[in-house]
Amino acid sequence: MNRCIRTILAASAVALLAVPAFAADTLKVGVQAPITGSYANEGQGIENGVRLLAEQINAKGGVMGKQIEVIPCDDQGTAMAAAICAKDLVNKGVSMVIGSYTSTCAEAAQKTYFKAGVIQTSDGTADGLTEKGYWTFLRNSFPNSAEAEFAANYMVNVKKYQRIVVLSDFSTYADGLANAAEAAIKKMGGNVVSRDKIKADSQNFTPILTNIKSKKPDAIFFAGYYSDGGQLRAQQMALGIKADFIGGDANDNPDFVKLAGSAAQGAFIINVPSPDVLPYAIAKTFIADYQKKYGEMPPSIWGLMNIDGMRAIIHAMEQNKSFDAKQAVDYLHNLSEPLPGITGPIAFAKDGNRKGGAYVVKKIQADGSYFNEYVQ
Amino acid sequence: MDIFLQQLANGLTIGSMYALVALGYTMVYGVMRLINFAHGDMVAASAFVGLTIYTQVMGESASLGAVVLIFLLSAGSMAVVGIILERVAYRPLREAPRLSAVVSALGASLVIQNGIMLIWGPRMRIFPELVPQVYWDLGGVVISLIQVIILLLSLVLMITLYLFVEKTRMGAAIRASSIDQDAARLMGINVNSVIALIFIIGSSLGAIGGLFIGLYYRGITFNMGWQYGLYAFIAAIIGGIGNIPGAMLGGMLLGLFNAFIAGYVSSTWSDAFTFILLILILIVRPTGILGERVAEKV
Numbered sequence: 001m002n003r004c005i006r007t008i009l010a011a012s013a014v015a016l017l018a019v020p021a022f023a024a025d026t027l028k029v030g031v032q033a034p035i036t037g038s039y040a041n042e043g044q045g046i047e048n049g050v051r052l053l054a055e056q057i058n059a060k061g062g063v064m065g066k067q068i069e070v071i072p073c074d075d076q077g078t079a080m081a082a083a084i085c086a087k088d089l090v091n092k093g094v095s096m097v098i099g100s101y102t103s104t105c106a107e108a109a110q111k112t113y114f115k116a117g118v119i120q121t122s123d124g125t126a127d128g129l130t131e132k133g134y135w136t137f138l139r140n141s142f143p144n145s146a147e148a149e150f151a152a153n154y155m156v157n158v159k160k161y162q163r164i165v166v167l168s169d170f171s172t173y174a175d176g177l178a179n180a181a182e183a184a185i186k187k188m189g190g191n192v193v194s195r196d197k198i199k200a201d202s203q204n205f206t207p208i209l210t211n212i213k214s215k216k217p218d219a220i221f222f223a224g225y226y227s228d229g230g231q232l233r234a235q236q237m238a239l240g241i242k243a244d245f246i247g248g249d250a251n252d253n254p255d256f257v258k259l260a261g262s263a264a265q266g267a268f269i270i271n272v273p274s275p276d277v278l279p280y281a282i283a284k285t286f287i288a289d290y291q292k293k294y295g296e297m298p299p300s301i302w303g304l305m306n307i308d309g310m311r312a313i314i315h316a317m318e319q320n321k322s323f324d325a326k327q328a329v330d331y332l333h334n335l336s337e338p339l340p341g342i343t344g345p346i347a348f349a350k351d352g353n354r355k356g357g358a359y360v361v362k363k364i365q366a367d368g369s370y371f372n373e374y375v376q
Numbered sequence: 377m378d379i380f381l382q383q384l385a386n387g388l389t390i391g392s393m394y395a396l397v398a399l400g401y402t403m404v405y406g407v408m409r410l411i412n413f414a415h416g417d418m419v420a421a422s423a424f425v426g427l428t429i430y431t432q433v434m435g436e437s438a439s440l441g442a443v444v445l446i447f448l449l450s451a452g453s454m455a456v457v458g459i460i461l462e463r464v465a466y467r468p469l470r471e472a473p474r475l476s477a478v479v480s481a482l483g484a485s486l487v488i489q490n491g492i493m494l495i496w497g498p499r500m501r502i503f504p505e506l507v508p509q510v511y512w513d514l515g516g517v518v519i520s521l522i523q524v525i526i527l528l529l530s531l532v533l534m535i536t537l538y539l540f541v542e543k544t545r546m547g548a549a550i551r552a553s554s555i556d557q558d559a560a561r562l563m564g565i566n567v568n569s570v571i572a573l574i575f576i577i578g579s580s581l582g583a584i585g586g587l588f589i590g591l592y593y594r595g596i597t598f599n600m601g602w603q604y605g606l607y608a609f610i611a612a613i614i615g616g617i618g619n620i621p622g623a624m625l626g627g628m629l630l631g632l633f634n635a636f637i638a639g640y641v642s643s644t645w646s647d648a649f650t651f652i653l654l655i656l657i658l659i660v661r662p663t664g665i666l667g668e669r670v671a672e673k674v
Contacts, residue, residue: 036498038597044499170644199644203593203600206386207638207646214379227500231593239382240511240518258502259595262509 026069027062027323029054029310030094030118032085032109034077034101038201038227041255042101045303047072048294050098053307056289063314064321075100079108086112094118095323098310101302103129103173110134119325121309123302125249126176130352135329137352140309141302142272144173146357147249148180151221151270154361154374155246156190161219163193165212165243167232168223169200177223177248193217200228205235213241223248230259237263244268246361253300257368264364272343273360274370275301283342301343308341312348315339378516383639384632389523389592391631392530396585397608398615398623399537400578406554406618407574408470410477414461414484415582416605418454421488422586423596424496426450427503443506450587451580457488458579459572467568485601492598500597503590526588533581534624541620550574554618610654616667625666 031050034043047070054068062068071092073085082100086109089097096119100106103124113120114134122129123141130139155161164185168178175197182192193215196208209232212220220236220243222229229251236245237260245267247256252271257264275287275298286307290298298304316328338345338355347355362370397419404412426446433449434442465484469477510521541547552560553570561567589604590596607630615626633653638646657664 036493038500040498041500197644199647201597201603202643203589203595204386204390204634204638205643207383207635208643210379210382210386210639213382227595231595234594238509238511238518238520240513255500255502255595261505261594 025066027066028069028071028092028094030089030092030097031070031072032075032082032089032097032099032105033072034105035072035074037076037078039077039101039225041253041299042302043074043077043099045299046099046101046306049290049298049303049307050310052286052290052293053310055293057314064318064323066323075105075109077102077105079104082106082108083112085109090116090118095325096121096310096313098122098306100124101306102171103176104171106137107172110137113137117325119313119329121306121313123305123309124173126172127180128172128176134352136325138309138313138329138332138348139353140305140312140346141354142357143353144177145180147270147359148177148184150357150359151181151246151248152184152188152190154270155219155221156185156188158374159219159244161190161244163191163215163217163219165194165196165215165217165220166192166223167196167198167208167212167220169198169225169228171200171224173250174200174224174248178221181221181223181248198224198228198232200225203231205232206239209235209239209241213239217241217243219244219246221246221248222251225250226253226256227259230256230264233260233267234263246270252362257364264368265366267364268373269362269364269370270359271362272301272305272358274362275304277372278304278343280340280342280344282340286342304342308343308346311341312339312346379639381517383635385517385519385523386639387632387635388628389526389631390634391611391628392527393585393588393592393604393627394608394611394630395534395624395627396530396581396588397604398611398627399534399620400582401609401612402615402617402620402623403550403574403578405612406620407550407557407571408466409474410466411481411609412461412466412578413478413481413605414465414488415578416603416608417485417488417492417601418457418461418579419582419586419589419604419608420596420598420601421457421492422450422454422583423503423590423600424492424501424598425453425583426587426590427501427596428496430504430506438504438506446506447584447587451583454579454583454586455576458575461579462571462575467571485605489599489601492601496598498598500595503594503596505594507591522592526592529584530588533584537577537581538620538624546573607650610650613654613664614657616664619664619666622664622666626664629665 031047033046051070054070058067073089075082075085082105103126106122106124114136119136121138121140125141125144127143127145166178166182168174185192229247233245247269249271251269316331320327332348333350335347338347349355360372361374363373365371400415429446429449465480469480507522512519549565549570553567557567611626611630612623615622634646637649
């Protein structure tokens with residue numbers, strides 16, 4: 001008798017322990033983003049956007065009855081922290097990860113998510129991200145090679161520059177973009193007089209710019225981030241280098257203009273269109289909601305691209321009526337027509353690349369605003 | 377030749393910022409035999425304080441008076457922080473083993489760095505263009521107004537400090553305390569107030585260095601103190617730690633060395649070369665260039 005009661009007690013204890021795990025079942029969405037550090041601005045934009053979308057979906061009853069739980073992890077924009085984040089998020093049982101902002105961090109985390117079968121969607125634009133054959137990776141932006149092609153065409157065929165300097169930092173994204181641009185410029189018959197690299201965050205770029213000056217360039221193409229780009233532009237003008245400055249997409253941030261100050265005027269930045277000029281109705285509502293909740297515009301289009309990635313994955317899960325990661329990715333690889341997105345139509349190629357591409361060349365005006373100089 | 381002169385100008389500008397910050401390390405070391413690791417973070421804090429004074433207190437009015445006021449207020453507030461730091465983190469450990477004091481210094485560095493992050497946030501903050509963007513093209517070598525200001529002001533400050541330490545009674549007290557604190561005490565020198573003075577001078581010079589960084593590069597981050605602190609620390613060692621002219625010389629040399637390595641060898645390898653230089657100097661002349669301690673009559 002005694003033993004019988006004990007068995008029942010033990011069994012009910014096990015049952016009690018097991019039940020809450022089912023009751024508190026949520027759809028866990030990881031956010032891997034640089035919430036602190038040099039790219040904190042962008043990282044916080046991604047986290048804010050994901051929280052807003054989760055809130056909106058939860059208010060409508062969640063995803064197939066499950067509420068979304070956002071689990072952020074700060075990768076600080078460094079590969080080391082990104083690898084730790086990946087392990088941490090996988091251990092916490094997320095079913096998808098939004099981010100990170102930089103290609104370096106997305107790359108450092110890729111393998112962990114692939115091994116765990118967790119879908120990862122990042123705005124990282126380095127071509128290498130989709131070359132590893134990880135089915136878990138979905139790029140929600142357009143790859144560097146598309147941008148490099150556009151930039152090279154603009155510099156060689158539209159602006160007809162004769163002496164181009166290609167500059168980048170050492171990050172996966174910037175190096176990839178610069179190499180692709182260099183190759184594309186040469187292919188189009190352009191003349192690259194120098195291909196240099198800077199160390200991100202080193203602030204003092206005058207030594208390398210002094211060398212660049214001696215090569216008498218008429219254009220400097222900089223693949224790298226705004227925190228360096230703004231300072232490069234300021235120091236370029238301070239050294240009296242009269243070349244056009246053409247920045248890659250990651251220079252597109254309000255801080256670029258603030259850092260470069262009065263030197264910002266006349267600089268060109270190549271990017272996909274900025275949030276405020278997105279023509280889609282869905283974009284206008286989401287950005288209005290974002291402004292209402294956070295009192296500011298999204299820092300750039302990159303956060304919105306990540307939101308599009310998240311929306312696409314959730315849409316796929318709902319269509320499949322399953323939370324299975326592989327099925328969701330298969331669905332997205334084989335869309336019959338693109339989904340409407342905040343940043344334009346979304347469709348994915350088999351290798352995880354987002355299809356399409358739309359770039360603009362923006363010229364910075366005296367008051368720091370953009371003028372769309374050339375549209376693809 | 378243009379390139380050489382341009383790199384020289386670049387190097388001197390950076391070098392004078394390193395030198396200002398290095399003075400803080402070297403003065404504290406000279407008297408207390410302690411590396412004040414929190415110094416670099418106070419340099420960063422000063423840039424943030426200066427920016428806040430400009431935007432909040434002065435309502436973003438850019439004039440010469442405003443800039444002078446920012447310098448005075450930031451240097452003053454960092455001098456106060458320096459005194460507090462010494463009282464809280466170093467004085468209780470003065471008789472303790474040296475390792476304890478070093479650990480306390482590292483702790484203070486983390487407290488200040490994270491304090492900056494909590495107060496001003498993790499994002500990069502941006503200085504306004506307080507100094508007009510004026511450039512002079514001297515036959516291919518371009519020099520900007522801000523470079524001239526940094527170089528001249530640093531030189532004036534360093535010469536003043538040198539004269540203060542060498543020619544005044546208070547300076548003699550500093551030199552005496554750095555040779556032998558007990559003997560200095562027996563001679564009627566209040567070593568505690570000498571140490572407080574050291575922290576006031578070192579911190580305000582560092583504060584001015586921090587404002588230069590803000591004005592010159594414009595972008596400031598909460599963790600930048602580590603980078604500048606490390607460079608200034610190396611500058612202090614190169615010149616001979618504990619030696620005031622040595623810190624000035626070390627800072628200038630390091631600035632020039634960096635500029636020339638980055639310009640002529642590789643900008644990405646300049647850090648590696650800096651540390652190789654440090655190792656070579658430590659092997660060949662462990663006391664630094666001017667660091668040899670000769671018997672001194674005070």
